[in-house]
Amino acid sequence: MRSFVTFASAFLVGLISFTNCTKRTSSTATQTGGGMAAEQQLAGDDLTKARANYTNFCGGCHGRSLETFVNRKWQHGDSPEALFKGIKHGYPDQGMPSYDTTFTDQEIRHLVSYIREGIVAQKGKTETKSNAAVLKSEKLNFQLDTVLTGINVPWAMAFLPNGDMLVTERSGTLYRFTKAKQLQKIEGVPEVLAQGQGGLLDVKLHPDFSKNNIIFLSYSAVKRDGGQTLSTTAIMRAKLEGNSLTNQKQIFEAQPYARTRHHYGSRIEFGRDGYLYFSMGDRGGTKVNPQNLSVHAGKTHRIKEDGSIPADNPFVNRQDAMPSIYTFGNRNAQGMALNPTTGDIWLHEHGPKGGDEVNIVKKGANYGWADVTHGIDYNGSKISDLNQKDGITDPIKIWVPSIAPSGMAFVTGDRYSGWKGSLLVGSLSFKFLSRLELDGNKVVREERLLQDIGRVRDVRLSPDGYVYIAVENPGIIYRLVPVSN
Template sequence: MIKSQHLLSYIAVALISFGSCTNSTPSTPTSTDTTASASTTTGQALSTASPQLQSAKAAYISYCSGCHGEELEAFTDRKWKHGSSDEDLFKAIKHGYPDEGMPAFDKAFTDEQIKGLVAYIQEGIKQVKQYDFSDENTLAAIQRSEKLSFKLDTVVSGLEVPWGMAFLPNGDMLITERLGILYRLTNDKQLQKISGAPEVLAQGQGGLLDVELHPDFKKNNTVYLSYSAIKKEGTNTLSTTAVMRAQLDGNQLTNHKVIFEALPYARTRHHYGSRLEFGRDGYLYLSVGDRGNHDENPQSLERHPGKVHRIKDDGSIPADNPFVNKAGAVASTYSYGHRNIQGMAIHPKTGDIWTHEHGPRGGDEVNISGKAKNYGWPVISYGINYNGTVLTELTKKEGMEQPLWYWVPSIAPSGMAFVTGNRYKGWENDLMVGSLRFQFLSRLEMNGNKIVKEEKLLKNIGRVRDVKMSPDGYLYVAVEKPGIIYRLVPVQL
C-alpha cells in the first residue's frame, strides 16, 4: 500500500467539497462552498438536484457520512432520541451531543450551511433506497470476485443489529443482538432466546456486543460475553465495557461471573470496543475503546480504555503481562494507544492477534497487537477531527507503531476473519473485514504479513457488523437493519 496516495485521495475529496484543505490548517467551509441561499430555510422542500442540496450533499459526504452512511441509510427507520424536526436536527448539528459521540459543528459550518444540511438530510431520507439482498433473485445471482464466484445463502433474518457470532460444536450458532438478547440458532434454523444474558445499556454504540466460546467449551460449556455495563451515580447513568463468563445449559446461562470491568465508568455512549478472542496461549484478548475521551484514556497506562487487554479465562492476570510490575499501571493491559477496536482475529499461521480499529475522519487501521506496544492514538493519526479540524500534525513518531494498512476515507470497519480451509480457492489466508460506512465486505489480499491489495465485495449489502469463519469452513457475514446473517457459498462456473 502506498500511504501517500491514500492521503492524497482524502485531501482531494476535501478540496472538491470545500475549496481548500491541508494537513496544517483546519478545513472550514467558506460561505461560497456549502451555503444554501439566504432565502432557504429549514423545512423548505428542495429537489436533491438543486445547487443548494448538491452543495449540502458534498458537505454531508465529507463530514457526516462516516457515521451516518453515504446514502443517509443510518437515518431511516431510526428512533429519534432528540427529535426529528428541522429545529431538532439544526440543534444537533450545531451544538452536538458529545457524550453520545455526536460532535458540534458550529465551528465548521455557518448557520446557513447547517440549514442546508438539514434540508438535504430531510429530503434525502424520503428517497433513501437500499439494494435488497434479501430478494430471491438477488440471492440467486452469482457474485463474482477476482479469484472466485459465490452465492449468498440466508442463514437467519429478522434480527435488528446482530453484533457477534460464535459456533457451537453441534453446529448451532450463538448470536448477540445489540439490544441485549442472546440467541441460539439451531441446525434447523430455529431462532431461540437464551435467558441469563447480562443487563446492558443499549444506547448509542452500547449493548450486548461480542460472544466467544472457551477453548474447552466441549468440556465446560463456558461462554464469554462483552457488553456495556450500567452504573448509577446520583442522577447520572454511567457505563463501561465489561466481560461476563457463564455456563450454557440448554437455553439458559448459569454461574454468571463478571471477570473484567473497564475503569473508569463514563457518561459517554460510544467507543466501547469490544471484540473477544482466545489466543493460542490460552488467554482471552479483549478490546476496549477510548470511550470518546482521547485526551486521557488511550495513552494512560492507569486507565482501561483505549487498550487491548489480556486475561486468564477466570479474569485473573497472566504473570507475563507487560505492565504487571509497573506501579499504577492496569495489569491486564497488553497494548495501548487504540481508538476503537471492533475487529480481532488470530492469524492462521503465526497465531498473532490481528486487530482493526476506527479512526476519526480517515485513518481506520489494521494492526498486529504486540506486547507493550503503543499504537499512537491520538498522538499520531492518518485522520482528522469530524468537524474538519486537524487533530494532530503527526502520522509517525518514534516508539509508536505504524499500521499495516489504513483507509482514507474511513470505511468504519467491524468484524474480522482470516479465510481458512479449502472452500475459497484463491482467498486462502486473506483477511475479510466488514464496512459499516460503505456497506461492503473487504477482502484484503495477503502476502505473508503484508496486505498487498483490497477487493470490495457485496457492495451496498448493508452495514456489515461481523465476519466469521465457521468450523464448517464457510464465511458468515452479519448485516444490520434488516438484521440478516448470510453464508458465502462458492460456486463453479
C-alpha cells in the same frame, strides 16, 4: 490508535472522505435567529451541496443512503429544530462534535432538509440480495445464501458444535439460531446500556466449549450514580445450558465508568497461550485515555479466563498501570482475529476522518492514538501533525478515506481456494467486504467485494469452513457459498 467511529448515537459524527474541510464562521441567520426556519424542498445547487456535505461528514456513520436513520429511536427528537441543534452544537458525550465552525447556519438547514427527505425516501426499502445471482471475485465465484433475517443489528456470531449459531443483537438480546432455522431467545444475559454504540456486543466460545459449555460476552455495563447514567465495557463469563445462561460472572469491568456512549470496542479472541484478549475503545477520551496507563480505555487487554491477570503481562508490576493492559494507544478496535499461520492476534481500528488501521498485537506496544494519526477530526479540525513517531508501532494497513471496519476473519481450509490465507474485513460506511491479500505480515493488495451489501458488522469463518457476514439495518446474516466457474 485511530479508528473510525462506526456508529454514533447522536446524529452526525461520521465522515468518509479525507479531503480537508473549509472552516467558516457560522453565519447569523437574521430570519431565524440562528435556528431552523421552515423546511424547504431542496433542488439544484442546494441539493448537490447538501448531498456532498452529508456524504463527506455523515455517511460513514449513518450510511451513505441514510439507512441507519430509518426506524431509529431519536434520543433528542427528529424535528427540524432538534436536528439543527444537534448538528450545530453537537453532543460530545455521545461522540457527536459541533459543526458550528464547519457549516454556516444555512448549510445546516439544508443538511437537515436533506436528511429528512432522505429518511422518507428510504422507508420500506430493503438491501437483501438475490441468492440466485452468481457473484464474481478475482479468485473465485460465489453465491449469497440468506441465513437469518428479522433482527436489527446482529453485532456478533459464534458457531456451536451442534451446528446452531449464537447471535448477539446490540439492543441486548442473545439468540440461538438452530439448524431447523428457529430463532430462540437465550435468558440470563447481563443488563446493557443500549444507547449509541453501546449494547450487547461480542460473543466468544471457550476453546473447550464442547466439554464445559462456557461462553464469554462483551457489553456496555451500566450504573446509576448521583442522577447520572454511566457505562463502561465489561466481559461476562457464563455457562450455556439449553437456552439459559447460568453461573454468570463479570470477569472484567473497565474503570472508570463514563457518561459517553461510544467507543466501547470490543472484540474478544483467545490466544494460543490460552489467555483472553479483548479490545476496549477510548470512550471518547481522545487526549486523556489512550496514552494513560492508569485507565482501561484505549487499550487491548489480556486476562485469564477467570478474570485474573497473567504474571507476564507487560505492565503488571507498574503501580501506575492497569495490570490487564497488553497494548495501548488504541482508538476503537472492532475487529480481532487469531492469525492461524503465525499465532499472532491481529486487530483493526477505526480512525477518525481517515486513518482506519490493521495492526498486529505486540506485547507492550504503543499504537500512537492520539499523538499519531493518519486522520483528522470529524468537523475538519486537526488532531495531530504526526503520522509516525519514535516508539510508536506503525500499522500494516491504513484506509484513507475511512471505511469504518467491523468484523474480521482469516480464510482457512479449501472451500475458498482462491482466497485461502486472505483476511476479510467488513465495511460499515461503504458497505462492502474487503479481502486483503497477505504476504507474511504485509498487506499486498485489496479486493472489494459485495459492494452495497449493507453495513457489514461482523465477519466469521464457521467450523465447516464457510464465510458468514452479518449486516445491519436491516439485520441479515449471509453465508458465502463458492460455485464452480
